[in-house]
Amino acid sequence: MPRPGLAHLVIMPVSSTYLPDPRLPDLGEGFTDPVQAADFPQTVLRFRNQRAAQTVGLGDLSPEEWIAHFGRFQPLPGNLPQPLAQRYHGHQFRVYNPDLGDGRGFTFAQLRQTGTGRLLDLGTKGSGQTPWSRQGDGRLTLKGGVREVLATAQLEALGVPTSQTFSLIETGEDLTRGDEPSPTRSAVMVRLSHGHIRFGTFQRLAYLDEPEAIRQLVAYCIAHYYPALAASPVPEVALLEAVIAQMATTTARWMAAGFVHGVLNTDNMNITGESFDYGPYRFLPRSDPNFVAAYFDSSGLYSFGRQPEAVFWNLQHLAGALSHTGVAQDGLIEALNGFGPAYRQALAAAVLARLGVMPRGDARDAHLVNCAFKALASGGDDLRWEPFFFDWFGADADRAMGGVRGGLYAGEGFAEFRTAMAEAQPDRPERLAAGYFQKPDPEELLIGEIETLWAAIADQDDWGPLEAKLQALEAARLSLRLDSPLAGGGPPTEPV
Numbered sequence: 001m002p003r004p005g006l007a008h009l010v011i012m013p014v015s016s017t018y019l020p021d022p023r024l025p026d027l028g029e030g031f032t033d034p035v036q037a038a039d040f041p042q043t044v045l046r047f048r049n050q051r052a053a054q055t056v057g058l059g060d061l062s063p064e065e066w067i068a069h070f071g072r073f074q075p076l077p078g079n080l081p082q083p084l085a086q087r088y089h090g091h092q093f094r095v096y097n098p099d100l101g102d103g104r105g106f107t108f109a110q111l112r113q114t115g116t117g118r119l120l121d122l123g124t125k126g127s128g129q130t131p132w133s134r135q136g137d138g139r140l141t142l143k144g145g146v147r148e149v150l151a152t153a154q155l156e157a158l159g160v161p162t163s164q165t166f167s168l169i170e171t172g173e174d175l176t177r178g179d180e181p182s183p184t185r186s187a188v189m190v191r192l193s194h195g196h197i198r199f200g201t202f203q204r205l206a207y208l209d210e211p212e213a214i215r216q217l218v219a220y221c222i223a224h225y226y227p228a229l230a231a232s233p234v235p236e237v238a239l240l241e242a243v244i245a246q247m248a249t250t251t252a253r254w255m256a257a258g259f260v261h262g263v264l265n266t267d268n269m270n271i272t273g274e275s276f277d278y279g280p281y282r283f284l285p286r287s288d289p290n291f292v293a294a295y296f297d298s299s300g301l302y303s304f305g306r307q308p309e310a311v312f313w314n315l316q317h318l319a320g321a322l323s324h325t326g327v328a329q330d331g332l333i334e335a336l337n338g339f340g341p342a343y344r345q346a347l348a349a350a351v352l353a354r355l356g357v358m359p360r361g362d363a364r365d366a367h368l369v370n371c372a373f374k375a376l377a378s379g380g381d382d383l384r385w386e387p388f389f390f391d392w393f394g395a396d397a398d399r400a401m402g403g404v405r406g407g408l409y410a411g412e413g414f415a416e417f418r419t420a421m422a423e424a425q426p427d428r429p430e431r432l433a434a435g436y437f438q439k440p441d442p443e444e445l446l447i448g449e450i451e452t453l454w455a456a457i458a459d460q461d462d463w464g465p466l467e468a469k470l471q472a473l474e475a476a477r478l479s480l481r482l483d484s485p486l487a488g489g490g491p492p493t494e495p496v
Contacts, residue, residue, distance in 0.1 A: 368424060
């Protein structure tokens, strides 16, 4: 018999109120299509993100109410009366595709986050066919949903601005897929995200030569995601600058986390800079700029080391779409020229945060970051990515050198890094007292472990290993306390 659903995340001791605020209809016709969710043969709750639910006033939903809203998609009170599939285009592996759009998902609800007041979306994946399904079945494999649950948990633990997997419900259909054993189990997933407006949303309007609609979309994004820009004299440039700053941060944090997204198409870039939609992702086992996540990425276009280039390429095409309003090119070009410096600054901050040391605001920061990447490379096959940052967290050389990899760190290839770390000051060194740092090894999320966790589910319907892994990732998040400003701001709240 299937086990009941998981509910791995702790409840935050926060009084939260449900604040519906459906704003997508404000855009009017031409941006979305009303759709219906599929009628699934069963709805078995497999994952419920209780901590995220608390932040939007939905933590008190009963199991039956949860399934009614996130498995059967009965409207939330005061929210969208019918789901909306968004229209967009995009470059897929740098080939323009005008036949895109929400093909197996939709925006189900919009609501405000407790404390921050940010407008958030509840969006789906695997909820059925839409006008943009392109002969697809509109479904999601259960394995794909499990993989996304794991991805968002690990990314959040490592301080990467990311959507949160909100719900995963098994739906009782057998799916056929060409790239994995079939038939396979099916699911519908809900994610909580700071908007689902994509670069490709703007590209579609440029392709259709609708400059007024682009201006309308710019105004919408500024009003609901970047309200501080409301008085900007050139809103297109102001929005581009803001998106560039956010994407520089997100890209830098991917790199510091050793994360390879795998499919950095323009339809997978969110205007808020939040990382989302995880398909063939991977976390680096070891330092390797040529490491790819997707088996179909034969040219290495979206390899680990090329991710900043890929993001910049996408930003250029966002700028190109914005230029269709007639805005002067100079401002857009100047904004694009800011990506490189913003990314380098964000990368330094991200690596220092992963090492648990204080920034000093001078050349020493860049030197330490360079030394860290050289050290990772010098470790070769003997040094995995995540253990390196775990061992050296908090600039505690005695802990690093006395650990299981101490002999490796004593080598000549780490001499420059050891010296640079000796000059660094720990940031919040009390974090090292957490039980997480008393272990010999950190939590990783390599492909072999993901496959093992899935095998337990596929072969024995055993969800215990996945639940244990999610609890371990939550312990890592609470111990590391890495700031993620695009994911709510401020340090995480401790569990009750």
